[in-house]
Amino acid sequence: MIVAFLNLTWGTFADALALGGIYALMAVGIGLVFGVLRLVNFAYGQLMMAGAFALAYGSQWGLPKWVSILFCFAVVLALSVVMDHLVFRPLRSHSPAVMLVATFAVAFLLQNIALLAFGSLGKTAGQFAELQAPWDIGGVEIRKIAIIAIVTATVCLALLQLLLTRTPVGLHMRAASMDFRTARMLGVRANRVIGGAVLISGLLAAVAAVMLSVQDTQVTSTFALSDTIYVLMGVVLGGLNRPIPATLGGFSIGFAFGLLGGILPSNQSQYLPSFIFAAVIVVLLVRPNGLFTRATGALERV
C-alpha cells in the first residue's frame, strides 16, 4: 500500500485528514468574513477558545453532552456578534491594515481576559475524552474523533456549498465578496450579508472548537492560537477571496501538519513549523494570489 512505508499507519492518515478537515472549517470561516468585510480576523482562535471554555464549564457542571455543545455554540455565536458590532462594523470603511491590527487587539484582549479569569492552567474539557479511543475497522485502528471530524467537516462544507450556491443569501454573499460596492448598488443589503457571514463563521468556529477540544482537553488562554496562525497561512496560501480555494488551503496545511507530525521523529518534527512556513513563503513567491485561484486581480494593500 502507499501508506505502508515510514511510520505511516491508517490511523495517522485519518488523523491528518481530520486535522485537515478542522482547519478547512476554520479556513472557510475566516475566508467568508474576509470576503464580505475585507477583514482578516486574527481573533478567530479566541472565539474558539471561548467555545472550548464553555465546553469545559459544561463538563464541570455535569451538563448533558448536547447541552454542553449548545452552550458552546451559544457562547461563540454571541461573542462573534458582539465582536462584529463593537469592532468590525465601526471599522468597516478603514484600511485593511487598521482592521487587522484591530482584530489583533481583540485577540490580545480576549486572551488576557481568559488568562485573568481562568488562570494559566485553564480548565479541563473532559466530556468527550472517550472519543480519543480507537475504533477497529477491518483490523485498522482509527480514533473515533478522527472519523467524526472527517464526517462533520465534510457535511458542514457540503451544506455551506449548498447555501452559497443555492440560496439568495449565498448568492448575495458571493456577490458581496466579489465586489462589495457593486453588489450594494444592485440591492444586496450590506448589514444582512455581513451579519450572515459573521454568524456562519461563528458556527464554524464553534464546530471546530468542539472537535479540537477533544484532542486538547486542557483548555488554556492560548487554545487554538497556533492553529489559527497555521490556518491563516493556509487561507492565504489557497487564496483568500473564494471559499473553495481558502478551504483547500486550510485543508492542505492541516493535512501536512497532521501527516508530517505523525511520521517524523520528534527531533525532526520540532522544526516542522519552520518547514511548513518556508513552504508557505515559497508558494507565495510563486503564486502570490494563492495556490488554488485562477483570478489574477490586484490584492488588497495591507
Add this chain to the structure above:
Amino acid sequence: MTFIRRIPELLAPAVLVLATALLAFEVSTYLQAYFLDTLVKVAIVVALYVFIGNSGVLSFGTISFVAVGAWTAGVLTVPEGQKRVTMPGLTHFLVTTNVGNVASLALAAGVGAAFALAVGLPLMRLSGLAAGIATFAVLGITYNVLTYEQSIGPGLNAFSSVPQTTGIWQAAVGGLICVVVAYIYQRTRFGRKLRATREDSAAAAAVGISTYRQRLLAFTLSGALAGFAGGIYVHLLPLQVGGLYLDLTFITLAMLVVGGSGSLLGAVVGALAVNGIYSFFSAATNGVDVLGWNLTVPTGTAEIVLGVLMAAVLILRPSGITGGREFSLPRRRAVVDLEKARAPT
C-alpha cells in the same frame, strides 16, 4: 527657511526620548526599569516605522530581527565560563568568541540588517496580504529555530549573565540613534521615493521609481535598527525567546498604529503613550500612589486596559494620535484651514 521649519520635526521626537530618559533619573530604581523598557520599545517601534510607516506595507517580520539582534549581542557577551554552563550546546566558535558592549550592539545591527536583506530579497516582491503573511512566516521560522537550536543560543531558557550595560544612558542614546537614523532616512531621496510608492504606486513607477528596490532598502535599514534595539534589549533584561514572539509583535504594532503609523513622531508618541499606560497598570499590581490614593489592581489588568485602549483608538481615531503628521510649529496656511473645513462635524 524650509530647513529651519523642518527642525521641529526631528526635535519633537528627540526631545520626547530625552525627556523620558531625564525622568528616569528622577524616579526610584524600581520604576526606572519601566522607563528603560519604554526607551527600548521606542527603538523597536521606530525600527518598525522605518519600513511600515514609509512603505505602507504591513510587516510582521521586524520582531524576528529584534530576536536575531538580541541573540547576537547576548551570545557574544556572556562570559566564556558562563556559556559552558548555561549554553552547553553552543558551537565552539561562539563559545570562544567574546566582544565588548559597543561591538556587540554594532554586530547585532549588522546581523539584523543581513537577515533582513536575505529575507527581503525574495519577499519584497510581494505586497498586500501575501507580504503580511510571508513576513509572519519569517517570524514563525525565527521563533521555531531559536527555540530549538541550542548551538546558537540558550534555546528555551532565558539569557542569563549577559552584562547589564543598558542603563539610562545606553537606552536613551540607543533610542536617539534610532530616531535620528529614521529621520535622516525619511528626508533622503530614498525615503521620499518609498513614500511616493506608498501614496501612489503607479505614479511612482511612472517616474522611474523601483518599488522593489526602495522597499528592500527600507526593510534592510529597519532590520538593522531592529537588531540594534534587540542588542540593547538583551543588555537590559534576561530575555527569553517566548518574549520575542507574538506578544511583542502585537504590542509594538499597536504602539505604531495608536501613535499614527504615518510619521516618526507617531511612532515615538505611540511607544511612549502605550508603554506608559501599560507600565502604570503593571506597576499598580504591586500598588501605586495616585494623588495620595493607593491603587492596587489584579495581575493582568494592564493587558486588558491595553487591549481596550487599542481597540478604542482604532475605532475612534484610526490614523492614530498624531494622525500620521510630523510635529510642526503652527502656521497660517490655506491648506490647513481647508482640511479643517472638510472634516466631518
